[in-house]
Amino acid sequence: MKLNSIKAWLRQASFYAEEAYNAPYRSAIARAKREQDDLFMLLIFSEMMGVPNPASYYTLELQPVLMERFHDWHTRMGMEHSPLDNIKCC
Amino acid sequence: MNAIFLMLMGLGAMALGYFVYSKFICEKIFKVSPHFRTPAHEMQDGIDYVPTNKYILWGHHFTSVAGAAPIIGPAIAVIWGWVPAFLWVVFGTIFFAGVHDAGAIWASARNKAKSIGSLTGDIVGNRARSIFMIVIFLVLLMVNAVFAVVIAGQLINFPSATLPVWGAIVVALIIGQLIYRKLINLLMVTIIGVVALYAMIYAGPMLPLALPETLGPLSDNQSWIIILFGYAAIASLLPVWMLLQPRDYINGIQLFIGLILLYGAVLISGPELVAPAFNTDLPENTPSMIPLLFVTIACGAISGFHGLVSSGTTSKQLDKEPDVRFVGYFGAVGEGSLALAAIIAATAGFASLADWQAIYHSFGQGGVSAFINGGANILQQGVGLDTVLAQTLLTVMVVLFAGTTMDTGLRLQRYIFQEWGHIYNIGWMQKAAPATMLAVATCLLLAFGAGGDGSGGMLIWPLFGTTNQLLAGLTLLVITVMLVKKRRPMWYTLGPLVFLLVMTTLALLTQLKSFYDKGDWFLFTLDLVVLAAAILVSLECTSTLTKQIKANKASPATDET
Incomplete structure (x- = not known):
């Protein structure tokens, strides 16, 4: 019983410490991550936009996986509608 | 009088302010509602x-708003005696800072979490927004220059702190890597980090490090200032997780340990206040208390810088609207209690009145050194720490705060330059490194331009205060206009606003005269710029408010929303 309450207390303390560490910089780090992801998206879909990509055989396989994020990505890049003829997400 | 009494009175009054006045302000004036969907929920994006x-x-x-400023300001201002500083800190916190900080979060949360800068544009007008940008830039410029000078001074006064101060940066770098690579869990890292920091503080007095008195053409003071800006420039360009994040975290823990130690030591030792209640024996060249007191203590009584934090980041993370009371108002109370600790350390930590007068022999003297010396004496009597060790501990606390503010400030200044680069289409200014160099150059110009040996920083302190108060004035104006638009009582924000503008303008005029008498044309020009901004802000206030009040009278009363 006592051991459990100590464990619960530690979990709580750990939660607060994690939050105190992360909350102030969450946005800066998430933004940096998003920028990297955006670059990755560009690499994956580059062939369709006329940029030659030697690894297109592999990147093609990733396209369905990244499809979910495609709409978010092109709107964030300032294009209201999908820039690709063969992919119409909106 | 005994310091325990002062401490209890101050903390008691601020607690009363939190429990009674902030409840009134938030419920009756801001009318915060638990049903309001805050931007954090409305626009949640992770x-x-x-x-x-x-x-x-x-x-x-x-921890974002509390820094070295609430220590430096009160520690300088006690030169007029402890009563004026005490009263301004306590009443400032209750009626000015708390309302300002909570109000800034509230105003921002009610307007899609926009920053006060863009709110000024939306609610007051574009002219006001331009003034706002200039005032922010000046505040950042001054704060960087002043803090570099303060840190350099303390590293020379207390060479035992050199090792822990720079060692803390190494510790932060290691912690950053450990956490980023998920090597050990945070609770473990916290313990290791704090233990490492305090071990270095313990080792500091055994290994005092100082720069040679002259390094080529530079004095040690000047070399430290240049080294500090070099460090800040690099730190502000690194990714935040590498240095800034772990260092802020350790600093935050340190702040609480420092506050607990100081207040605990006061409670245990109960030192007498040796400084006079009102100093009638003022050193020569001390400016008049009114209006200078109200700009010497900015942070700790009211500070415009808080508005930037409140509206920039805090409002975007607000879970429920009633939280503004705890986060904003109680945040201000926390800062007020830090300022109160600084007042007690700088007035009760001396053996006799003569000792105190020896430190406060002229205006601008005392300051941080008085806080460190006095605080160390109290710690020595209260918890039995060795005086040199206690001095090292407090120096590290002040220097780390000032250092964090410096590299955050430099980062923000860089953003402003980059934005100007975009507006005026200057290619090189949009890049991070050149913009940082430009920011460093302007700060160095100010630090050295104000005084050839780099000690001019302290001359700017009251000027920094006035600029900071102007910023607070602009934020209060935004809140007041919002309240008038909603047809609610405006006196609770208009009162502080008018008081601030009057005191700031008077202080600027006083300083203008003293710079003129001294023939210090550099600071004279700077003062003129701030004065022009102050006058523009006042005009803007009058015209916007009269316009809004007229508009209210013309249209029939509508339902308050």
Whole structure:
């Protein structure tokens, strides 16, 4: 019983410490991550936009996986509608 | 009088302010509602807009706004005696700072979490927004220059702190890597980091490090200032997780340990206040208390810088609207209690009145050194720490705060330059490194331009205060206009606003005269710029408010929303 309450207390303390560490910089780090992801998206879909990509055989396989994020990505890049003829997400 | 009494009175009054006045302001004036959907929920994106637990948010807000400034200001201002400083800190916190900070979060949350800068544009007008940008830039410029000078001075006064101060940066770098690579869990890292920091503080007095008195053409003071800016420039360009994040975290813990130690030591030893209640024996060249007191203590009584934090980041993470009371108002109370600790250390930590007068022999003297010396004496009597060790501990606390503010300030200044680069289409200014160099250059110009040996920083302190108060004035104006638009009582924000503008303008005029008498044309020009901004802000206030009040009278009363 006592051991459990100590464990619960530690979990709580750990939660607060994690939050105190992360909350102030969450946005800066998430933004940096998003920028990297955006670059990755560009690499994956580059062939369709006329940029030659030697690894297109592999990147093609990733396209369905990244499809979910495609709409978010092109709107964030300032294009209201999908820039690709063969992919119409909106 | 005994310091315990002063401490209890101050903390008691601020607690009363929190429990009674802030309740009134938030419920009757701001009319916060638990049903209002805050931007954190409305626009939740996992990046900027994240609903956050109110205790965490308070900790974040408080540690962002509390820095070296609430220590430096009160420690300088006690030269007029402890009563004026005490009263301004306590009443400032209750009626000015708390309302201002909570109001800034509220105003921002009610307007899609926009920053006060863009709110000024929306609610007051574009002219006011331009003034706002200039005032922010000046505040950052001054704060960087002043803090560099302060840190350099303390590293020379207390060479035992050199090792822990720079060692803390190494510790932060290691912690950053450990956490980023998920090597050990945070609770473990916290313990290791804090133990390492305090071990270095313990080792500091055994290994005092100082720069040679002259390094080529530079004195040690000047070399430290240049080294500090070099460090800040690099730190502000690194990714935040590498240095800034772990260092802020350790600093936050340190702040709480420092506050607990100081207040605990006061309680145990109960020192007498040796400084006079009102100093009638003022050193020569001390400016008149009114209006200078109100700009010497900015942070700790009211500070415009808080508005930037409140509206920039805090409002985007607000979970429920009633949290503004705890996060904003209680954040200000936390800062007020830090300022109160500084007052007690700088007035009760001396053996006799003569000792105190020896430190406060002229205006601008005392300051941080008085806080460190006095605080160390109290710690020595209260918890039995060795005096040199206690001095090292407090120096590290002040220097680390000032250092964090410096590299955050430099980062913000860089953003402003980059933005100007975009507006005026200057290619090179949009890049991070050149913009940082430009920021460093302007700060160095100010630090050295104000005084050839780099000691001019302290001359700018009251000027920094006036600029900071102007910023607070602009934020209060935004809140007041919002209240008038909603047809609610405006006196609770208009009162502080008018008081601030009058005191700031008077202080600027006083300083203008003293710079003129001294023939210090550099600071004279700077003062003129701030004065022009102050006058513009006042005009803007009058015209916007009269316009709004007229508009209210013309249209029939509508339902308050």
